[in-house]
Amino acid sequence: MQQTPSGHPVTGWWTEASIYQIYPRSFADSDGDGVGDLPGITARLDHLVELGVDAVWLSPFYPSPQADAGYDVADYRDVDPLFGTLADADKLIAEARSRGLRVIVDLVPNHTSSAHRWFQAALSAAPGSAERSRYIFRDGLGPTGDQPPNDWQSVFGGPAWTRTVDPDGQPGQWYLHLFDTGQPDLNWDNPEVHAEFLDVLRFWLDRGVDGFRVDVAHGLVKQADLADWQEPQEILSGNEVDKPRPPMWDQEGVHEIYRQWRQLLDSYPGERVLVAEAWVEPAERLARYVRPDEMHQAFNFEYLLAAWTAPAQYAVITRSLEATDSVGAPTTWVLSNHDVVRHASRLGLPVGTARPNGIGIGDPQPDAALGLRRARAATLLMLALPGSAYLYQGEELGLPEHTTLPDEARQDPTWARSGHTQRGRDGCRVPIPWEADAPSYGFGPSDASWLPQPPLWAEYALDRQRDVPGSTYELYRTALRLRRAHGLGRGTLEWLSSGDEVLTFRNGELTVLTNFGATPVPVPAGAELLASSAPLHDDGTVPTDVTVWVRA
Ligand code: GLC
Secondary structure, eight states: OBBOTTBBBBSGGGGOOOEEEEOGTTTOOOOSSSSOOOOHHHHTTTHHHHHHEEEEEOOOOOOOOOOOTTTTSSSSSSSTTTOOHHHHHHHHHHHHHHHHHHEEEEESSBBBOTTHHHHHHHHHTTTOOTTGGOEEEOOOBBTTTBBBOOBBOTTTTSSSSSEETTTTTTTTEEOOSSSOOOOBBBTSSHHHHHEEEEEEHHHHHHTTEEEETTTTTTTTTOOTTTOOOOOOSSSOOOOTSSSSOOOTSSSSTHHHHHHHHHHHHHHHSSEEEEEEEOOOOHHHEEEEEEEETOOOEEOOOOHOOOOHHHHHHHHHHHHHHHHHHHTTOOEESSOOTTTTHHHHHHHHHHHTTOOSSOOTSOOOOOOOHHHHHHHHHHHHHHHTTSSEEEEETTTGGGOOOTTTGGGGGGHHHHHHTTTTTTOOOOGOOOOOOOOTTTTGGGGSSOOOSSSSSOTTHHHHHHHTTTTOOOOHHHEEEEEEEEHHHGGGGGGEEEEEEEOSEEEEEEEEEEEEEEEESSOOOEEOOEEEEEESSOOOOOOOOEEEEEEEEEEE
């Protein structure tokens, strides 16, 4: 049982949960328009029960112009017709609950959509007005104000400021958007913004959700002087102790917001969770988001980014556990999500390759077989770690990135805003395959798919893997079943070896061994093999890039 520094057990369903991320537009399409929707998800909930996860996290489904695939929210209290209705959301929550699945929804508080009624009101109001003070409007620099107020760049490329046009047609003030032009940043110095989001939280808590994944949790508060920052903009900007902190990320003021939200969640019955999406380094700095009176969990992106070597994995696992233990929070683990190259492809790139922002035709292609082999080993290692594990839809099928998506099909604003230098995140967002021989591989009733699915999706389809011994899907099912049965999520990690090529640890009665090196490694003598990410050698040794779970 994990404990706080003062010895209290860390409680809450999320502390040991496996949580499955659904990206609604690419999960299951009920009406054949090529975009997944909420009724599609509801119809497929039994898949998640069969898989053996505890909860789902739904990426945004709110009304939105879809400038950033729904992370540009125009109305926080409704459902986009593309995805269904509010009644469909209620049904999904109820159906999930009746199957024992918890539901986490996405909350996007750093910015609204430019189509949000607040931003529209701000555009037609005067500089200095109450309407404009909900966002970050500034006069431009230079004699005619035609230079942006500072040098900040958008995470997606290009300037982080856009100039407005006044009602009389003259060029006006500029507004800040750390992401797309269609995502104006809110001004969290304004009490009205605080009140609004407390109310949005109540709206979804009252509808029965079990928690919130908080988008860009490290970005809400900006340094008051909006000082220039010469560095190129990245969502992961690294806050090493000896480097100055970027003026747009990880400012002290964000923590007060989460303390307030925590109080609100605590006032509700049941166990409701706040999960921070905060690209903050190092782990000690990230741990500040999950202090006892703030959020409950934060995504562990340092783990996702760690190289596939024994020393790197040992270091990141050890550091993660220490950092969260220091504040009494549960550790989390994640290998894939809708913003990064899927791990079945990422791990097929040569060790040491910089994290690519998308892969396209003409780019060096990952080694697919090696990537899948390592992904299976990485997943089996991850699912044995104490804490909670986040899984991204399709990874249970061993789905790779779509690495040859035609550039003209790309929809991530990153591609255009970076001047076609960063391919962006479409390759991990392609609708997932359910049935090898059905239209759109069973994604929906028609051939339509908002991003084209590659022909190789057939071999990854769920119906080609279900009940097939050795398939990736069956590996996930076995691992999730054993993880539950052995209480691994609430266990304790004890390192048995941490060499340059092999890692071995114990969690309860399970011993876990991963061989990263070229030399086959014997399984501990007399041990019973419970799971293996790939077949062992005939002499029973563990091959390269394989993880085994044994009971010694
Ligand atoms: C988060 C989301 C990402 C989105 C960005 C802006 O990082 O995960 O998909 O583009 O925030 O909302």
